[in-house]
Amino acid sequence: MNLAALAGAAMALSACASQLPDSGARAQREAQLTGQNQGQYQGQSATFGAPSGGVIASSELSAAGIDVDRRGGVQASPTNAAPDVAANGAAISDEQSFEAVAGRETIQSDAERRAQQAAAYQVIQPTALPQRAGDTGPNIVEYALNAPNKRGQEWYSRFVLGTMGNRFERNCASYRSPDEAQRDFLARGGPERDPKGIDPDGDGFACGWDPAPFLAAVGR
Numbered sequence: 001m002n003l004a005a006l007a008g009a010a011m012a013l014s015a016c017a018s019q020l021p022d023s024g025a026r027a028q029r030e031a032q033l034t035g036q037n038q039g040q041y042q043g044q045s046a047t048f049g050a051p052s053g054g055v056i057a058s059s060e061l062s063a064a065g066i067d068v069d070r071r072g073g074v075q076a077s078p079t080n081a082a083p084d085v086a087a088n089g090a091a092i093s094d095e096q097s098f099e100a101v102a103g104r105e106t107i108q109s110d111a112e113r114r115a116q117q118a119a120a121y122q123v124i125q126p127t128a129l130p131q132r133a134g135d136t137g138p139n140i141v142e143y144a145l146n147a148p149n150k151r152g153q154e155w156y157s158r159f160v161l162g163t164m165g166n167r168f169e170r171n172c173a174s175y176r177s178p179d180e181a182q183r184d185f186l187a188r189g190g191p192e193r194d195p196k197g198i199d200p201d202g203d204g205f206a207c208g209w210d211p212a213p214f215l216a217a218v219g220r
Helices: 002-019 023-047 058-063 098-104 107-120 140-146 167-172 178-187 212-217
Strands: none
Touching: 140 178, 140 212
16 A cells, blocks of 8 residues: 555656756746847837947937037036026026136136226216195194194184084095195194184194194104
8 A cells, every 4th residue: 555655656756847847948948038028129229219239329319409529428427518508498698607708708808898888887966856846735744843732732712603513523524634634724824713613622733633643753
């Protein structure tokens, strides 16, 4: 029984060994595959315009917009000069490049350029400020700085009849701002006179106009 089992196992091993290729056949197969892949890659390089060696000609690089030096190599050194044309075709100034400027300028040309700039220099003399056209009315700023009293402090006498009713509110509502009311008040004889009744308390300030902001501006 044991001898028969051993004999069967030996026969199975020999069958498996006969299915495995030897090392020589395996190396030949790998060489064939490698050669086939290289041929495919070379064919692809030829498709893109490169020669069989995989090197692209300088003329093709130039046609593609890639600059090459006189030895046929691509200019990839950091010391190369900056391009003088932008992507959109506009010129780029190289005035900040010492090598570029030194290559085309001399001491004499620099002196000539400076002389041209000096000749084009113009000095504009100051002129007087323009005068305002027409009379702008009383100066309320000057009045605020010279007023003898503060807002709400009675300083001028007013007729009682002139302050009755809604005359004050109605007349003050006709002005666009307290400044305009104060200017018109002074133009009509104020602060001594108040023909429109817009200064009923007699402090000299019409329609609630306040001189405090002008005083604060000068530190008073």
